[in-house]
Amino acid sequence: MDVRPFQETDRAALRELFGRAGADSPTESLWGHLDSEAAVYLDPYMDLEPESLFVAEDDGQLIGYLAGCVNTRAFPSESERMEQAFRRYRSIFLSRSALFFARATFDTMAAKIRRTPAAEDFTDQRWPAHLHINIAPAGRGTGAADAMMDLWFTRLRAIDSPGCHLQTLVENTRAVKFFERMGFRAHGPEPLVPGVRYQGQKVRQRTMVREF
Numbered sequence: 196m197d198v199r200p201f202q203e204t205d206r207a208a209l210r211e212l213f214g215r216a217g218a219d220s221p222t223e224s225l226w227g228h229l230d231s232e233a234a235v236y237l238d239p240y241m242d243l244e245p246e247s248l249f250v251a252e253d254d255g256q257l258i259g260y261l262a263g264c265v266n267t268r269a270f271p272s273e274s275e276r277m278e279q280a281f282r283r284y285r286s287i288f289l290s291r292s293a294l295f296f297a298r299a300t301f302d303t304m305a306a307k308i309r310r311t312p313a314a315e316d317f318t319d320q321r322w323p324a325h326l327h328i329n330i331a332p333a334g335r336g337t338g339a340a341d342a343m344m345d346l347w348f349t350r351l352r353a354i355d356s357p358g359c360h361l362q363t364l365v366e367n368t369r370a371v372k373f374f375e376r377m378g379f380r381a382h383g384p385e386p387l388v389p390g391v392r393y394q395g396q397k398v399r400q401r402t403m404v405r406e407f
């Protein structure tokens with residue numbers, strides 16, 4: 196197993212890995228349309244900040260990746276990226292992913308009526324960096340995730356970053372334990388994530404932060 200910075204020649208393999216790296220986890224699939232999910236959660240990291248992207252490979256096959264961003268405020272927000280993906284893939288969204296968006300609209304309206312907060316973009320200059328990490332099932336528990344985090348933390352220390360945040364789900368217990376072991380702690384409210392279900396239940400967003 197080897198971990199290293201992303202190279203442009205990894206692009207196709209990384210897109211393929213993106214489709215299977217979340218398997219059996221609460222974030223396995225969001226709205227069920229891979230190209231638009233990648234347009235939000237992977238492509239901008241390859242296009243805009245490849246120097247903060249790391250991969251793990253085993254026997255020549257990619258098994259995991261960590262997509263980082265050193266300054267969240269200077270990066271298109273998750274809402275902006277979702278809006279762009281929505282415009283680009285509008286027709287597919289309307290058919291294949293209609294159930295997800297109907298549920299998301301319903302959840303958002305219900306939260307407003309009950310005056311409970313819904314998940315939103317997070318920016319805070321105490322923890323300006325953020326990351327996403329995904330390891331395919333065969334690579335979990337092997338140390339690949341730890342090794343990629345080491346590369347990411349080394350990069351953040353090299354640029355004197357004060358801190359990093361991430362957003363996961365309360366229900367993603369394996370990920371939460373892993374991030375705690377990596378020095379992150381829970382921060383702020385844990386709002387409902389509109390539209391997303393895990394084992395038939397609504398899920399809550401957990402923001403986690405770590406200083407350097």
Ligand SMILES: CC(C)(COP(=O)(O)OP(=O)(O)OC[C@H]1O[C@@H](n2cnc3c(N)ncnc32)[C@H](O)[C@@H]1OP(=O)(O)O)[C@@H](O)C(=O)NCCC(=O)NCCS
Binds near residue numbers: 220334336338362370
């Ligand atoms: C989250 C992830 C990067 C962690 O990497 P990992 O190699 O699995 O990490 P670990 O092996 O250290 O497992 C983390 C913890 O969960 C525990 N664990 C192992 N199997 C588990 C399981 N099936 N369910 C719950 N916890 C489990 C481990 O014992 C470990 O706990 P410890 O720190 O107390 O020993 C990886 O599991 C992953 O990519 N999962 C799928 C995608 C995902 O959830 N990404 C994060 C989205 S925010």
